[in-house]
Amino acid sequence: MLEVENINVFYGEYQAIHDISLRVTEGQLVSIFGPNGHGKSTLLKTICGLMKPASGVIRFQGQEIQGLPSHKLVEMGVVLISEERHLFPEMTVMENLQLGAYAKPARKKEAENLEFVFSMFPKLKTLSKKRALNLSGGEARMLAIGRGLMSDARFLAIDEPSFGLAPILRTQVFEQIMTLRDRGLSILLVEQTTGDIAEQSDYIYLLEDGRIAFSGSKGEALNSDAVRKVFLGIT
């Protein structure tokens, strides 16, 4: 479904991503782990069209998408749920969700998707008239995910869904992500630490200094020296 081949991404002179290749097969949940500041968010932003790679190829369902503007990608079903959320602060929860369905293909299914989002996060329904800037951290995170789901995505790139969430909410969000996968969505997820999500992932990548330090199934990951080195400090 999604293939990334040898992409390099720069911030000015600084190279954030070195020659990364990865692949997400249809209906899979693929996770990328790695410490903060090692290029995980940059990778997702590049896939979703917010940044342009200096070189390399990104394919979505066989079509090259690198360098396409983000609104084209959203129309194709490639959607980012950003760790920085990027909600519209002066707008209500409902307006934020409505704008989530901005892309043409999503408009037809707006009512249906709204119902799905409310069934997933019932709290958003009670908050629907509240402005986004008045939400708590957890509520804002739910809204960011909900807004992403309104776009009728086929491929979701989720940046640190558990960041800043209380443990109960974290479990809840992960369960919802599993539900999404079971509904047939392909998901590429980024986290700082391995945890419940690693258990559920179909495939795992480890990112270090903008390079892929490890890739494999979850069983392989647990036995990998590279993974243990990064997360347990064992050398």
Next chain:
Amino acid sequence: MREFTEVLITGVTIGIVYFLVAVGFTLCYGVGRVLNYSYGSFFTWGAYLAWVLAVGYASLNYFLVFLIVLPIMFLFGVVVDQVLIRPLRKRPEFEFSVLLVTLGLAVFLDNLVLVIFGARTKSLPEFLAGSVKIAGFTISWQLIAMFIFALVVAVALFVFLGKTRTGMSMRAVAQDPTGARIVGIPLFRVFAITFGISTMLCGAGGILLAPRFFMTPLGGWTFLVKALIIVIAGGLGSIKGTLYAAFILGILEAIVGWQLGLLWVMPFWFLVLFLILLIRPAGLFGATARKG
């Protein structure tokens, strides 16, 4: 007291027209980060186009003049955005480049007026002659027409921004451009539409205010300065702030003009701006503190 009330009615009417002019300016900055220095020239062109249709080359009804000039202004704004401003967006120093380019455009447009229409002042006749007595107050039909025109445009603008998909996407871009890209809003299209609407609002202001002031090739600059003062007093990028500031300054203009003469209007405007900024440095509803 009766005279004061009449002045107040005039002030509110000017206020709502100033709101239209200033809100166009603030939208352009809030959504597209463009400080448009050719805004005064757009104002001038709106007024001269109306003159062409209503006085110079035809004598069309004002209502028709609006229907013809506003779409022209919108299209003109879109073209300016696409041809002059869009190519600059790739540059890191965009906000400064755009300031210089619009300043250059202003010089060009003003001189174009001079070449085509000459330097002699022109004036638009009043929309409607005569006056009417309502509850003991004498109000000119001109003022009522101006009020209704401006109110219709203002209400349409609020409905557009609040309820339509395009209006919502403009607010979204103003509040979080990256968020707007994430949900799939095409930024360049929104910038173009915003610039078109901004130009159109400016043109509407030009037509509505032309009968009150003489038209000259450089006359628009006064209104650029006025729009700037209103927008800064209200808080750059804030529509609500612009609304309050436009009414405050519009009413102030009417009162000062009545008591001291129109020459004193600008000094008082600056004084009020100064006072507002002393108390609230970001303007009445300025958002600088909140935006990280």
